[in-house]
Amino acid sequence: MNSKNYWKLIAPLTVAIAAILLSFTLQPLSVSNAGSDTTYEKLKVFTSVLNEIEKKYVEEEDSEKLIYGAIRGMVKVLDPHSAFLSPEEYKELHIETKGEFGGIGIEITLKEGILTVVSPIEDTPAYRAGIKAGDKIIKIDGKVTKDMSLLDAVKLIRGPRGEKVVLTVLREGEPKLLDIPIERDIIRIQSVKWKAIDDIAYVRILAFQDRTIDKMKEALESLSIGKKPYKGLILDLRNNPGGLLDQAVKVSDAFLTEGLIVFTKGRMQNQNMRFYSDEDILVPKDLPMVVLVNEGSASASEIVAGALQDHHRAIILGMQTFGKGSVQTIIPLEDESGLRLTTALYYTPSERSIQAKGITPDVKVEMAPQPQKKENDKRFLREKDLFRHLENSEEPEIEQDIQTVPEEPQQEEVPQEEIKEIPEPDKESQDTQLNWAVELLRTWNIFSKLKTQSAAE
Numbered sequence: 209m210n211s212k213n214y215w216k217l218i219a220p221l222t223v224a225i226a227a228i229l230l231s232f233t234l235q236p237l238s239v240s241n242a243g244s245d246t247t248y249e250k251l252k253v254f255t256s257v258l259n260e261i262e263k264k265y266v267e268e269e270d271s272e273k274l275i276y277g278a279i280r281g282m283v284k285v286l287d288p289h290s291a292f293l294s295p296e297e298y299k300e301l302h303i304e305t306k307g308e309f310g311g312i313g314i315e316i317t318l319k320e321g322i323l324t325v326v327s328p329i330e331d332t333p334a335y336r337a338g339i340k341a342g343d344k345i346i347k348i349d350g351k352v353t354k355d356m357s358l359l360d361a362v363k364l365i366r367g368p369r370g371e372k373v374v375l376t377v378l379r380e381g382e383p384k385l386l387d388i389p390i391e392r393d394i395i396r397i398q399s400v401k402w403k404a405i406d407d408i409a410y411v412r413i414l415a416f417q418d419r420t421i422d423k424m425k426e427a428l429e430s431l432s433i434g435k436k437p438y439k440g441l442i443l444d445l446r447n448n449p450g451g452l453l454d455q456a457v458k459v460s461d462a463f464l465t466e467g468l469i470v471f472t473k474g475r476m477q478n479q480n481m482r483f484y485s486d487e488d489i490l491v492p493k494d495l496p497m498v499v500l501v502n503e504g505s506a507s508a509s510e511i512v513a514g515a516l517q518d519h520h521r522a523i524i525l526g527m528q529t530f531g532k533g534s535v536q537t538i539i540p541l542e543d544e545s546g547l548r549l550t551t552a553l554y555y556t557p558s559e560r561s562i563q564a565k566g567i568t569p570d571v572k573v574e575m576a577p578q579p580q581k582k583e584n585d586k587r588f589l590r591e592k593d594l595f596r597h598l599e600n601s602e603e604p605e606i607e608q609d610i611q612t613v614p615e616e617p618q619q620e621e622v623p624q625e626e627i628k629e630i631p632e633p634d635k636e637s638q639d640t641q642l643n644w645a646v647e648l649l650r651t652w653n654i655f656s657k658l659k660t661q662s663a664a665e
Contacts, residue, residue, distance in 0.1 A: 297545075313397075408646050440496035440649030499524050506531075509529070517570065526569050533563030534563055536550055
């Protein structure tokens with residue numbers, strides 16, 4: 209291998225090791241020498257293995273493939289959200305945050321080493337083809353996904369518009385594997401949708417992208433919030449996988465007049481950040497609010513729900529959220545590759561850690577059960593189900609005060625993602641959680657008056 213190319217490829221690894229060596233020099237001498245010697249010896253082992261493979265392996269291997277593979281292996285022993293990004297993958301990451309890319313439209317994760325669908329994104333080819341949350345992807349175009357990384361899986365699933373990809377999935381309740389052909393398209397995720405349900409304003413955020421706050425402002429203006437006499441506002445964060453931290457902070461700020469929104473804690477001083485609200489709210493503070501969450505609400509959506517709950521600005525209704533309370537920092541590397549590294553944890557204003565726990569709703573409401581659903585069928589994954597997830601060291605929350613609403617029977621299966629056609633909430637509504645949120649807001653004044661009278665007595 210050309211020595212120039214060798215050092216260009218190994219640079220990310222040597223930089224990381226150099227940083228470790230430097231940190232040891234700041235410790236007492238005995239610890240420093242032991243740490244440095246150990247790290248140096250292991251680095252020698254690494255270079256020896258690389259040299260042996262290049263000289264003696266039965267087939268000549270690409271040096272970039274070997275070095276990148278070694279770095280991926282090193283990062284793989286960390287938590288499931290840390291990853292090494294090749295130059296191509298690093299470029300794709302920036303495309304995703306813009307909300308437009310070529311693919312089929314699914315959120316995926318690894319559960320016990322198996323590629324699993326978190327949720328299909330509505331109005332996308334995967335959603336229309338019938339991909340469901342909880343589907344285990346066994347093959348992609350005939351290639352077995354066992355031990356495949358998320359990034360490699362995404363690379364296989366994405367492709368030019370009009371071309372097909374076949375996902376072979378294992379689905380709970382199905383006797384055999386399902387081959388589902390899906391035609392790729394340009395995925396344009398509309399991060400915010402809205403609708404007036406008679407006297408209730410409804411805003412749904414599907415993901416936190418770089419212009420989510422602008423789209424939310426558009427939604428509030430279109431609904432004439434502050435001008436029309438709404439009885440309340442529903443903010444729907446169900447199946448929202450998260451996204452950009454700054455957008456979550458700005459969305460929270462739209463409803464709060466003051467106070468802490470979220471803070472982060474990490475090992476490095478620059479990872480200890482605090483984000484506060486200002487006085488420039490977009491929604492009148494006396495407008496009652498309900499925030500809808502479920503097991504698919506993660507990361508940035510949990511930050512918003514946690515902030516509004518801690519400030520008593522909204523009632524959180526639905527199910528316990530996903531529990532992704534870790535911060536990933538994107539670190540660019542010399543050869544245009546990148547490192548997505550977990551560097552801190554999120555905390556709500558009341559100092560609750562979200563990690564592997566999530567946000568507990570004030571009012572627990574389950575979606576009406578599917579007729580064919582088995583008792584032990586867990587359709588949603590949570591952070592605590594992921595292999596190598598970071599543990600939450602806090603004491604478990606006491607849930608005795610959570611109000612639980614009984615389930616309503618469901619007449620037929622209607623995917624809850626179909627928000628474009630929101631039915632008038634009534635006893636026949638298929639969206640149990642939305643139905644309860646609407647009824648809660650419509651009776652809000654009654655309970656407020658009873659509370660005021662009780663306090664006066």
